[in-house]
Amino acid sequence: MLRRINQALPELLAGIVLYGVMLQVIGIWFVSDKEQYSIGLWAGVFLAMGMAVNMAIVIFDTVEEMAEGRSSRRASLYAALRYLAVVLAFGIVGYFKLGNVIVMFAGVMGLKVSAYLQPLTHKFLAAIQKKCLHGKD
Template identity: 30%
Template sequence: MNEGKKTFQELLIGIAVFAILFFIPGLFLKVDKLAYYLGLGLGTLVSVLLTFSMYSTIEKSLYMDEKSAVSYTKRNAIFRLMLIIVVLLVAVYINSINVITVILGVLCLKLSAYMQPLTHKLLSKK
């Protein structure tokens, strides 16, 4: 398996771990549970979509000339940013979705990226 695909899988595992960690406090907090979990689910889904998009963008750009690759990666980065903005705006206007947990779900990707070296080390010990 190539390194890119392995890293991609490790990021997805990290997203799942952090989503579960953010799921647990919802069991004990006195908040609207449906809004909490809808927000967390939506944010986590966005994290997974962003990860797929980044992996796909990197894989495709490797086979392009430099100028095309730069243009393609910039365009996809803007798309990912716009996706986050649209999802957050939707969460703000739909009262049955907790905006804070949407943000936590989206941050699962960032946290997963920071923890990826550890995830790689743990999974490589097999």
């Protein structure tokens, strides 16, 4: 289903999760409050994944509307709502001290890192898929 919305979305989500796993494995050794670190990190990672899916759906809908000759301000509305949701999530986590807000920000930045590394992620996943389907070359 995700591939139907956007060809790069599954690879983008895989990159976000991989980024989160790397931060978890590396960072957990350097913090004193491991629980706050982990909760903040994974809250940020899931927030980044939600943002990626939302952006892909909005882009898909906007392209369809433009192809039909309709003009829509829905993309701007969803962008504003997306950022409002991010600010609200940060506010909830910070106010109730559910997790580390700085690490949560690092988790959200996984969306940016994954977007920049998506071409490499695509090559890596394509090579793995080719090996699995065609055997070792």
